Amino acid sequence: MKTVVYIDSLFLMNFIINMILLKLTDVFSSSQTKTPKICLASSIGALYAVCMFFPNISFLYILPFKMLMSFFIVYITDTKTKLIPLIKKCAVFYLVSFTLAGVLIATYFVSFKNQSIHPVIQNGIVYFDISPFVLLVASFLSILIIWLSSAIFSRNKNLGLKSLKIYLGDKGCDMQALSDTGNLLKEPISNLPVIIVEKSFIEPLFPSGIPNGESNFSTEIKLRLIPYSSVGCKSSIMTGFVPDKILFDGNKEIKAVIGISDDSLSATKEYGALFNPLILKSNRR
Template sequence: MHYELYIDVFFLENFAMDFILLAVVRKMLGNNEAYWRVCLGALFGALLTCLAVALPVPYASVKLILLHGLANIVMVKTGLKTQGFKELFRAWILLYISGFLLGGVFGFLKQYVRLGSLFLALAVASYYIVSGIWSLVVYLGRQSRYRCQVVLQVGAKRVIVQALIDTGNCLKDDITGKPVSIIDKNVIKKLWGENDIAGIRYISYHSIGKAEGVMPLVTLDGMYVCRKEKEWIEKPLAAICEGDLTADRYEMILNPDVLIGGIDYGNKSCSTASI
């Protein structure tokens, strides 16, 4: 079987795709290298790919090493200026991951477009789609990192809640100076039941959309904060929210200052705590 290869078209297509691949990896790594370096890396990658294809290499394994080893490593090293073997290997792996993502998106879009002249437009569209997917993955990862399970304790009662660790929550008690978390009113009902809450007082606050307000402030006996390092917080302060927090799928807004100096209580599992 005879194939006719136009090396100039092959070079331009590889250059365009290599540039987009490197741009995606740059975004994934949070790399700040200038785009002219990315362009230079793509140029080297396309050039080495053309040489590996055009040269009469006797063994297919050697050609694979040249394509997937030498060409891609030089491209990543030049375009992203990676430091050390670990960073280079990570970028090399991400290059293939982004290649699979781009290939899938590009193939999906290509079935609706039959004109070869739109190759570059499809490639650019694929880049923005993959970048959007990656941004969504990063966002969801951050969201899960700032969510945790908390076990609240008052006397013999325990209630497990889903909490959001909010770095924007800087609420502090004016009297004690201790950080204050915010808790849903329905959780308070589960902890105290019909009993009157002892030692209740009020704390003033301000937030977006509300210049000033007050919330009831209570002191819990303690709470377990269940993260990678489990912490026991003694006598935490909690302000009772006027609205409904459960609409956002959590029942508590945890003040991050509460976690500083938390006590590790070993291997006890929060998921088995009795309510």
């Protein structure tokens, strides 16, 4: 018995699945994509699925093109984002896709365990005639699985976040700081540990502009030059300063040097600083 595939049904089903995937990706990557963009990306993805039945363009369905298409679909939903956040969003998209695919196949085989199944294989892609009910159940289970996983991940991640307040003169700023055992930086003269802070988070401390090693600054600001190196990068110098007070969780006063990072530490701005957890156990004032 041959399976008959209707192009309009195939397009509609893939459009709905793409909508679900992109909406879930939006939720779990903390994005806010407008519905028209999601509809456009879903339509392109559905059209790509329909074209699998054209043998003359079978080269479009080899692995590199499949990955490129998924990247392009995610890019359409967020054309203004930078490369690294976009790659992270693609990773979320793949996670959601694999979860939905696994649950969908499991639900499909459980639902039709007493019936013969006739999938269609074209250009290396397996097509199952999925009913709306199976799709609905699989989508619900996928959302539940991803939500539970995300909740557990967020809980564990939040255990490493601390509230951080930095004071300089009569000014202060506060942010969330992420515990990072890989931050082993120390200021060479005082041997104090370095807390790396994203530049934008400490702007309130410097109304006239954040100082650097070459700029003019008040002698009251204790600037420090901190040598550092990272994987794949040559050694460089980070500008830092000694604040008047550093507080963790509102009451733990720490003695440390603040290193100013020009790079974004968190794509979602969830935290603005990185600290080694050992500084909470030592070097307290």
